Amino acid sequence: MKQIEKGLCSSCGLCSVKSWPVEESLQSCVFANGWLGEREKKLFGRQRSLEDPVEMRFGIVAERFTAQLKHQVSGAQWSGIITRMAMRALEEKLVEGVVSLHRSSDHHFFSVPVFAETIEEVYAARGNKPVLSPVLQSLENAYKLGKKKILVIGAACHLHTLRDFQERFAHLRDMEILTIGIPCVDNVARSKWPWILERMSGSPGSARHMEFMQDFRIHIRHDNGRVEKIPFFSLPEELSDPGIFPPACMSCFDYLNSLADITVGYIGAELLPGENRQWVLVRTETGKKLLKLIEHELDRFPETGRWECHSFVKSTSQRIIESMRDVNKQFSAKRKIPFLIGHMLAGVLGMIGPKGIGFAHYSVDFHLIRHYYFVKYRYPDQLEKLVPRHVPVILAEYGLPL
Ligand SMILES: Cc1cc2nc3c(=O)[nH]c(=O)nc-3n(C[C@H](O)[C@H](O)[C@H](O)COP(=O)(O)OP(=O)(O)OC[C@H]3O[C@@H](n4cnc5c(N)ncnc54)[C@H](O)[C@@H]3O)c2cc1C
Ligand code: SF4
Ligand code: SF4
Incomplete structure (x- = not known):
């Protein structure tokens, strides 16, 4: 249980399952085993190439493109590609149910794990719940019901732990498990979410949709349709505290x-007014099968943007390293820079900064650097186990020390 004692638990939900010993769930935990490595090799027959800068960032991919549904799913996070794919998988009897999340009845942004067996239940799972969520708890329902084919929609920690568990222990071995992945970063604990939202939004009570966008602003949509835009640079300093x-x-x-068999995000897609373009990374044969279910419902577009973002990442890397090193730093409640200047800066960076695929490259590298130094300075004994082998190669590209 070492990883829990150290606070390295994303509440993925596997440990809450009572049908098998908690010690078994813990053995499969991604924080006990580390990221990628052998798991990637088991799925694809090889690890990502250290010679290919794109594969090092985006993982092994059969096909990548941007797209949106012709008829968007109202209330979905973006155009609703994931929800539609899951509904079609159930309709076509590719699966008997879907392990995912519903919204909690008492908090719009909180989640309740669900094993959805009807189209209505799958539809009700749409939309983000930006808090740690015990998705895998619902595996127990599928297991007890004796289901043989299920779909799991989850973040990377869910799918790492699930794939390990299915292989390591017999309980789910007879189940065919299809997976749809969301990109996921900067998630938060439920206990912290109200505090964070109050510091981001001028009217947190009416917030219904939130995302960190490619225009260097957080977009918060409210229940009356108003979209509040907050430049990253104008957030209160205390929201930069890694401790939150x-x-x-x-x-x-x-x-x-x-x-994941298929990853569906937005970060590598072009941000265009009035559109909800998404970024799709098809990874496996099962991913191709899932995509085929909704192929005719999609408007597809090629990826846009230039790959290059070296100087952009490099210019922030020293500041990231220092803030990870300074464990006792105090953060003030003041905005980093005033709103108007923050918007001007976001506007300039929107014009000259990375876009499309370059923005995805930047965002992956920024977080990878931040996390490497977080673990190095705060969990040094976990460094070797947790960090996949492509990370030092990317750090070396920026001349950063190990
Ligand atoms: C905390 C968080 C951070 C994210 N960060 C990024 C990012 O940086 N870049 C990017 O491209 N995409 C990110 N995403 C994914 C993105 O916001 C969309 O969920 C994704 O693009 C799918 O859009 P959609 O319209 O197809 O989703 P929908 O059709 O609305 O389906 C979304 C599915 O995800 C499930 N889900 C919602 N919240 C969670 C959760 N916390 N854990 C597991 N499953 C969940 C829902 O229940 C639903 O099944 C993030 C998502 C979350 C929850
Ligand atoms: S398996 Fe999941 S719930 Fe259990 S310790 Fe790991 S992350 Fe936490
Ligand atoms: S950032 Fe997302 S995928 Fe990563 S551990 Fe947290 S919840 Fe899981």
């Missing part, structure tokens, strides 16, 4: 969910 994020998420090295 769960140590598990600061020790996470698979932003783009590389063990």
